[in-house]
Amino acid sequence: MSLITSLARLEAVATGRAQPAATVRHRHLSQRPLVLVPLTTAGEAGAPLGALVGTDRDAPRLLVVPQPRDRDLRFAFLADLADIVLPYIEGYAEAVEAAERTETDPETGKRVKVEVELCADAPQLIVPSRAGIEFVRLLGRSMRFRRTAEQEPDTPYPAPPRVPLLGRWLTHYGERARVPGSALLLAATELLSRHWATGQSGLEDQHLGALLAWIDPPEGSSGAAAAREAELARDGDGQLLCPPAGPATDPAFDNKLLAPAIERYDRARTALAAAEDGLEADSRLGALTRAEEEIRGLVARVTLPTWDRVWRGLDLLRELPEGSRVEERWTRDRWSFTGHRDRVLAGEPPQPRRDDAVTAANKLAAREREQARLEAQEALDDPLVMAGRRLAGEAFAGEVTDVTMAYSEGKRPSPRPLVTVRTDDRPHLAERAKVYRSLGGRPQAAEFVGYADEDGERDADGAVVVLRIVDKMGRGKEPEEGSVPVKGDRVCFTLFEHEQRGGAKLPDPEDTPWTHGGPPGEPVTEAADPLTEEDVL
Amino acid sequence: MSAPQATAAEAAFDPGAAAARATDAILRDTVEGPHRGVVVDSPPGAGKSTLVVRAALELAEAGRPLMVVAQTNAQVDDLVLRLAEKNPDLPVGRLHSSDADPYDKALDELPQVRTSAKAGELTGLPVVLSTAAKWAHVKVDEPWRHAIVDEAYQMRSDSLLAVAGLFERALFVGDPGQLDPFAIVGSEQWAGLSYDPSASAVTTLLAHNPELPQHRLPVSWRLPASAAPLVSDAFYPYTPFRSGTGHGDRRLTFAVPSDGSGPDRVIDEAAVSGWGLLELPRRHTPRTDPEAVRAVAAVVRRLLDRGGAATSERSPDPAPLTADRIAVGTAHRDQAAAVRAALAELGVTDVTVDTANRLQGREYDVTVVLHPLSGRPDATAFHLETGRLCVLASRHRHACIVVCRAGVDDLLDDYPSTEPVQLGTVVKFPDGWEANHAVLAHLTEHRVAWRP
Numbered sequence: 001m002s003l004i005t006s007l008a009r010l011e012a013v014a015t016g017r018a019q020p021a022a023t024v025r026h027r028h029l030s031q032r033p034l035v036l037v038p039l040t041t042a043g044e045a046g047a048p049l050g051a052l053v054g055t056d057r058d059a060p061r062l063l064v065v066p067q068p069r070d071r072d073l074r075f076a077f078l079a080d081l082a083d084i085v086l087p088y089i090e091g092y093a094e095a096v097e098a099a100e101r102t103e104t105d106p107e108t109g110k111r112v113k114v115e116v117e118l119c120a121d122a123p124q125l126i127v128p129s130r131a132g133i134e135f136v137r138l139l140g141r142s143m144r145f146r147r148t149a150e151q152e153p154d155t156p157y158p159a160p161p162r163v164p165l166l167g168r169w170l171t172h173y174g175e176r177a178r179v180p181g182s183a184l185l186l187a188a189t190e191l192l193s194r195h196w197a198t199g200q201s202g203l204e205d206q207h208l209g210a211l212l213a214w215i216d217p218p219e220g221s222s223g224a225a226a227a228r229e230a231e232l233a234r235d236g237d238g239q240l241l242c243p244p245a246g247p248a249t250d251p252a253f254d255n256k257l258l259a260p261a262i263e264r265y266d267r268a269r270t271a272l273a274a275a276e277d278g279l280e281a282d283s284r285l286g287a288l289t290r291a292e293e294e295i296r297g298l299v300a301r302v303t304l305p306t307w308d309r310v311w312r313g314l315d316l317l318r319e320l321p322e323g324s325r326v327e328e329r330w331t332r333d334r335w336s337f338t339g340h341r342d343r344v345l346a347g348e349p350p351q352p353r354r355d356d357a358v359t360a361a362n363k364l365a366a367r368e369r370e371q372a373r374l375e376a377q378e379a380l381d382d383p384l385v386m387a388g389r390r391l392a393g394e395a396f397a398g399e400v401t402d403v404t405m406a407y408s409e410g411k412r413p414s415p416r417p418l419v420t421v422r423t424d425d426r427p428h429l430a431e432r433a434k435v436y437r438s439l440g441g442r443p444q445a446a447e448f449v450g451y452a453d454e455d456g457e458r459d460a461d462g463a464v465v466v467l468r469i470v471d472k473m474g475r476g477k478e479p480e481e482g483s484v485p486v487k488g489d490r491v492c493f494t495l496f497e498h499e500q501r502g503g504a505k506l507p508d509p510e511d512t513p514w515t516h517g518g519p520p521g522e523p524v525t526e527a528a529d530p531l532t533e534e535d536v537l
Numbered sequence: 538m539s540a541p542q543a544t545a546a547e548a549a550f551d552p553g554a555a556a557a558r559a560t561d562a563i564l565r566d567t568v569e570g571p572h573r574g575v576v577v578d579s580p581p582g583a584g585k586s587t588l589v590v591r592a593a594l595e596l597a598e599a600g601r602p603l604m605v606v607a608q609t610n611a612q613v614d615d616l617v618l619r620l621a622e623k624n625p626d627l628p629v630g631r632l633h634s635s636d637a638d639p640y641d642k643a644l645d646e647l648p649q650v651r652t653s654a655k656a657g658e659l660t661g662l663p664v665v666l667s668t669a670a671k672w673a674h675v676k677v678d679e680p681w682r683h684a685i686v687d688e689a690y691q692m693r694s695d696s697l698l699a700v701a702g703l704f705e706r707a708l709f710v711g712d713p714g715q716l717d718p719f720a721i722v723g724s725e726q727w728a729g730l731s732y733d734p735s736a737s738a739v740t741t742l743l744a745h746n747p748e749l750p751q752h753r754l755p756v757s758w759r760l761p762a763s764a765a766p767l768v769s770d771a772f773y774p775y776t777p778f779r780s781g782t783g784h785g786d787r788r789l790t791f792a793v794p795s796d797g798s799g800p801d802r803v804i805d806e807a808a809v810s811g812w813g814l815l816e817l818p819r820r821h822t823p824r825t826d827p828e829a830v831r832a833v834a835a836v837v838r839r840l841l842d843r844g845g846a847a848t849s850e851r852s853p854d855p856a857p858l859t860a861d862r863i864a865v866g867t868a869h870r871d872q873a874a875a876v877r878a879a880l881a882e883l884g885v886t887d888v889t890v891d892t893a894n895r896l897q898g899r900e901y902d903v904t905v906v907l908h909p910l911s912g913r914p915d916a917t918a919f920h921l922e923t924g925r926l927c928v929l930a931s932r933h934r935h936a937c938i939v940v941c942r943a944g945v946d947d948l949l950d951d952y953p954s955t956e957p958v959q960l961g962t963v964v965k966f967p968d969g970w971e972a973n974h975a976v977l978a979h980l981t982e983h984r985v986a987w988r989p
Binding site for chain 2: 428503
């Protein structure tokens with residue numbers, strides 16, 4: 001935890017309210033996000049219990065699996081989910097704008113610009129918590145290798161038609177969520193704790209109710225008390241007033257309410273199957289419907305509070321103005337969405353279970369680049385984030401106290417002005433360290449020359465830093481107007497780079513070297529998970 | 538290990554001969570062996586660079602075009618200088634980046650060294666050296682016959698993937714006990730895959746090519762007889778090594794007698810035993826614990842003031858213990874910055890102060906270490922990492938002084954390792970928790986409690 005986060009958390013404890021950790025919103029929020037509040041069955045990994053889903057906060061769709069261990073009911077749930085999520089996703093696939101992309105020409109091997117489509121906007125999924133993102137990934141994993149009756153008529157338990165496709169999209173969203181700064185799939189708790197510092201631990205911040213209690217406590221209550229209430233308060237039946245955001249459910253709910261209701265449902269179903277005539281069947285069907293309604297009511301009861309909190313959290317986030325570099329990152333998300341749309345359209349197979357060596361290395365490199373980019377962009381977008389970096393000695397701000405013109409040696413001398421900055425910060429400047437400032441949105445580099453204090457040493461109050469500006473001053477002998485700070489200017493230099501260089505190109509997968517096992521060979525069509533003896537239903 | 542046999546083996550152990558045997562076997566496998574790769578594990582100060590230079594010269598002599606991959610520019614420059622020193626007639630290429638000041642200016646004075654940012658301008662030279670990052674941008678039609686990959690345990694698997702297409706065969710040299718490479722984002726999704734991109738290059742190489750010969754250098758020439766057994770037991774439990782020197786071969790003396798203060802007492806303890814623990818009162822502190830930082834600075838100041846002299850096998854006369862022979866090691870960069878500031882206040886400038894990551898591969902007479910767990914309320918995986926402590930505890934030729942708050946042993950017991958178990962990954966022994974306890978138990982025998 002950085003020093004400024006520790007300070008903000010201490011302040012939150014002292015004041016009883018969460019403190020801002022950002023002055024702008026650092027993630028894109030769609031005008032029309034799809035919110036998904038999933039629940040899973042205790043002890044049955046990957047067996048959904050139900051979900052609230054939709055784009056209209058006043059009209060969520062409730063999907064319930066009354067017997068989560070029943071494969072047919074589970075497929076029905078997934079088919080319903082696909083009927084809601086896929087039209088939402090496909091609604092963004094049509095509107096495109098023309099864009100350019102650099103590609104390697106397969107014949108000449110040269111890098112050439114090609115005209116391609118870029119989706120004008122992308123669908124955004126919001127889940128309540130980080131565990132929800134994991135669950136989306138798990139659902140994607142469980143669906144994308146399934147075979148439909150149309151694909152493979154002989155497969156036992158064929159999946160409903162659109163379920164494998166939903167699996168591929170959820171897999172794509174789950175994978176994209178691992179890219180730092182991406183916003184295709186977001187968790188409300190992560191979004192909120194990025195923008196506010198509460199007086200509780202990071203672990204406790206994963207409880208959406210407690211987190212919101214700190215940020216937006218009810219009238220007359222402190223954040224700490226409201227968070228405690230959210231975590232612990234129960235009604236007369238021993239049920240939590242603020243149910244967990246899921247996908248896991250509260251054991252007291254499972255034991256006292258859900259398990260008996262499912263048992264009643266099972267009994268009603270058995271009774272219906274044993275019905276001997278139409279009249280009996282009719283009345284038993286009524287009992288079964290009532291039992292199902294009861295479970296639907298239970299699931300609604302524990303998902304609705306979370307649903308409302310997610311939207312409340314989005315309201316709070318929308319009050320913050322969007323950071324100026326957020327749009328650029330969202331464009332990357334749009335590229336990612338467009339890319340997957342194209343792969344689906346081209347009839348490519350679902351994402352493989354495991355990445356090959358080259359794909360894994362490319363993903364890791366891309367994510368590291370995005371992480372560095374995110375850290376730099378957040379600091380440049382937000383003075384409060386920059387303050388944290390300054391406090392950590394990774395940036396410094398101050399006033400220009402002197403500018404001396406100087407030139408580089410060589411045949412064509414270029415301007416290399418010396419700028420003296422008086423700062424109250426204490427940057428960790430190594431000898432000849434490179435520093436950067438933002439000049440009209442582009443980074444200008446300077447070199448650390450030395451300290452210019454009287455005794456040549458820094459003191460506790462800060463430092464007088466001499467820098468040599470080395471670029472972005474134009475081609476002439478004299479620097480361009482406005483490209484060199486003047487005396488009295490307030491400037492902010494960072495020790496980190498503002499833009500990320502692209503990494504080296506890795507070999508193509510078919511050229512994987514011997515150190516990494518050689519070429520992976522032809523991709524095989526991966527089968528869905530085989531039936532095992534544990535699959536009792 | 539029954540005692541009488543061990544004593545007999547000790548008497549018969551000739552470090553020079555053992556090291557020479559190991560080196561000969563490595564060179565034989567490298568130059569004549571049938572395998573595409575040879576892996577050499579080298580404990581701290583075992584002559585890794587010397588081996589790399591010798592192998593490079595032998596391969597060049599055998600007429601095999603050779604590329605050398607190191608991890609940092611400083612390492613590359615150091616190898617170029619060593620090669621030039623050993624064989625001034627061998628033409629050497631130094632491939633560098635196109636940044637400003639990409640290499641050590643000292644290379645410009647060597648007529649046999651050609652420097653360029655373009656690999657094409659260095660073709661035909663018997664040996665070309667560069668960093669892994671730069672090699673990754675090089676494209677060739679014809680791969681090099683041979684490569685030497687230095688610090689291969691600090692190289693990430695994905696970085697090897699980017700350069701492995703450039704060579705046919707390679708010698709991989711590195712120290713498995715030092716810091717593992719790391720990624721700044723999570724990489725759990727690939728844990729357990731043989732080619733996990735965040736694993737070390739050697740891990741991936743051996744997972745795919747388990748038949749490759751693996752050698753190790755058996756003798757540390759850097760670590761004194763007082764340090765080798767501890768470092769070997771704590772960090773290399775299954776691949777022990779010995780010190781190249783005996784207990785009487787190295788001596789550290791001070792002209793100015795102790796003034797009885799904590800720093801002086803711990804200096805005297807370390808001069809005699811090779812280890813010293815300056816223990817400050819138990820307390821939870823911020824990372825840049827001002828008292829501990831001042832204590833580190835005070836120890837360094839006294840080391841310089843007391844006229845230290847180091848006697849070793851290198852020369853019959855004692856060498857003065859000067860600022861460039863002392864280093865301070867920390868876990869975090871802000872701690873290093875704080876120590877630098879504290880030293881500047883005491884008028885000390887030329888002492889190296891750096892983090893474990895940057896001290897890797899370096900060697901000093903005396904090191905002063907701010908313990909990674911000192912004053913912490915918790916023990917995270919970062920602070921427990923075996924390699925971090927190993928680097929900090931194995932940079933010295935004479936003595937190592939550790940400054941630490943009391944209570945680290947309790948902290949360790951409160952925070953046993955709780956990293957999730959990943960299927961398919963090779964469990965690394967020893968774990969940081971175990972190694973920390975082993976080192977701490979030994980240091981406690983050389984403890985000087987001090988209240989500043």
